[in-house]
Amino acid sequence: MSTTHVELRPGAYADSVAxxxxxxxxxxxxxxxxxxxxxATGLNVEVLSGMGFEVPAHAGPNDMVxxxxxxxxxxxxxxxxxxxxxxxxxGRRGSTSAELAPHRTTAAALREVPPGEDAVxxxxxxxxxxxxxxxxxxxxxxxxxVFSDNVPLADEVALKRAAAERxxxxxxxxxxxxxxxxxxxxxxxxxxxxxxxxxxxxxxxxQQVLALLDHAGVGVTHAYGVGGRxxxxxxxxxxxxxxxxxxxxxxxxxRVLLVSKPPAEAVAADVGALADSLATPVATAxxxxxxxxxxxxxxxxxxxxxxxxxxxxxxxxxxxxHPGRGRAVRGLFVGGTLCTEAxxxxxxxxxxxxxxxxxxxxxxxxxxxxxxxxxxxTLRTEEVVRAAADPAIGVxxxxxxxxxxxxxxxxxxxxPVLAGLEVPVVVTVxxxxxxxxxxxxxxxxxxxxxxxxxxxxxxxxxxxxxLAGAADHPTRLTQESAR
Numbered sequence: 001m002s003t004t005h006v007e008l009r010p011g012a013y014a015d016s017v018a019x020x021x022x023x024x025x026x027x028x029x030x031x032x033x034x035x036x037x038x039x040a041t042g043l044n045v046e047v048l049s050g051m052g053f054e055v056p057a058h059a060g061p062n063d064m065v066x067x068x069x070x071x072x073x074x075x076x077x078x079x080x081x082x083x084x085x086x087x088x089x090x091g092r093r094g095s096t097s098a099e100l101a102p103h104r105t106t107a108a109a110l111r112e113v114p115p116g117e118d119a120v121x122x123x124x125x126x127x128x129x130x131x132x133x134x135x136x137x138x139x140x141x142x143x144x145x146v147f148s149d150n151v152p153l154a155d156e157v158a159l160k161r162a163a164a165e166r167x168x169x170x171x172x173x174x175x176x177x178x179x180x181x182x183x184x185x186x187x188x189x190x191x192x193x194x195x196x197x198x199x200x201x202x203x204x205x206x207q208q209v210l211a212l213l214d215h216a217g218v219g220v221t222h223a224y225g226v227g228g229r230x231x232x233x234x235x236x237x238x239x240x241x242x243x244x245x246x247x248x249x250x251x252x253x254x255r256v257l258l259v260s261k262p263p264a265e266a267v268a269a270d271v272g273a274l275a276d277s278l279a280t281p282v283a284t285a286x287x288x289x290x291x292x293x294x295x296x297x298x299x300x301x302x303x304x305x306x307x308x309x310x311x312x313x314x315x316x317x318x319x320x321x322h323p324g325r326g327r328a329v330r331g332l333f334v335g336g337t338l339c340t341e342a343x344x345x346x347x348x349x350x351x352x353x354x355x356x357x358x359x360x361x362x363x364x365x366x367x368x369x370x371x372x373x374x375x376x377x378t379l380r381t382e383e384v385v386r387a388a389a390d391p392a393i394g395v396x397x398x399x400x401x402x403x404x405x406x407x408x409x410x411x412x413x414x415x416p417v418l419a420g421l422e423v424p425v426v427v428t429v430x431x432x433x434x435x436x437x438x439x440x441x442x443x444x445x446x447x448x449x450x451x452x453x454x455x456x457x458x459x460x461x462x463x464x465x466x467l468a469g470a471a472d473h474p475t476r477l478t479q480e481s482a483r
Contacts, residue, residue, distance in 0.1 A: 176203025194219020
């Protein structure tokens with residue numbers, strides 16, 4: 001007989017990444033069938049309820065929930081002792097000696113920056129608190145990367161206007177990836193320096209371009225993430241303009257690629273006019289109808305550089321569609337731009353009315369009080385199981401994004417779930433040979449489950465559409481069709 005235990009710990013705040021590590025440590029204890037230690041945000045309470053835990057109705061986001069399910073041999077006291085030990089260990093990892101104690105505010109840290117030295121401030125705190133820290137950085141004349149999501153649009157506009165007045169760059173909010181002077185920030189892939197500069201209103205869009213360029217042997221000097229809303233009508237590309245001007249003045253940058261989800265029409269025109277005035281050629285990769293996908297845009301860039309376009313690697317062969325299943329493609333993504341691109345490709349081939357469904361688990365609604373799915377893929381993994389059991393789903397289309405800051409071994413948790421599924425699975429693994437997760441190992445572990453693995457997200461989406469039954473749209477996953 002199993003034992004279920006749920007308790008609230010009011011005011012016991014801990015970072016979502018730390019609590020993820022605590023949950024995993026407790027889950028590994030003998031007799032523990034499942035364990036979730038998390039802050040009681042609305043999303044986490046919903047997840048816990050879906051797991052069969054009854055969370056008290058008065059639970060709030062400032063309460064920590066400890067939810068345990070023990071099998072017949074489980075000992076509750078031992079499990080709770082394990083929770084205490086894991087929390088204490090997380091606290092020790094987050095603390096330092098008195099000599100190295102972290103500053104409590106951005107302003108205090110900036111007071112120790114030597115005069116005249118450039119500094120980039122990385123802000124990664126809950127969204128409502130991010131603005132204050134970013135303002136301190138801007139007022140000190142520093143560039144700032146706002147990794148935090150859930151920042152109100154009005155605050156983003158105010159931050160970027162203040163930055164424009166001071167000639168500094170605000171990357172974000174919700175800036176997941178940047179490379180500045182060869183240093184990766186956020187979820188950054190390991191790339192060599194080279195002749196390309198990237199401006200991206202997209203984290204995983206930037207990572208896809210970085211991975212493709214790296215496979216082609218082309219490096220990147222800077223990749224400035226500007227936040228997914230920067231090219232909206234409200235923000236007006238304030239950060240994009242500053243980033244383009246900087247890259248134009250950067251020695252060694254021969255080409256610039258601007259990556260974005262569909263921008264506001266007037267903003268795109270204004271940015272185009274600015275790009276035309278610069279000495280450095282600027283190419284655009286705007287997702288949407290009438291625009292090339294990221295792979296095609298990268299291929300054009302390579303051609304402009306005089307670099308031969310390689311064959312984008314494909315590993316494994318997806319199992320054939322099961323005759324008893326439907327034809328819908330179910331896209332389950334941790335990367336927002338990858339999700340958008342895949343949806344555009346699939347709907348362009350199969351139509352938008354075929355029951356296809358695409359979910360970005362990195363969207364704000366899935367990350368309130370939880371780590372980003374590149375760190376904690378639990379919600380996506382649970383949906384993979386549900387989708388595979390749905391007979392209407394003909395193909396599963398997934399992404400795995402590597403790089404610093406991401407899950408150390410994503411295949412370790414995903415591969416056991418994919419093994420044995422009857423539904424065809426196509427996966428894009430976005431990463432480089434230098435990434436800490438070992439790109440080749442990730443690909444090998446996923447193909448061993450019967451999945452087909454691509455480096456090109458657009459190529460993976462075409463293959464998923466082909467498998468789902470695009471008989472009227474014959475697709476050859478070759479160099480020619482990828483263009």
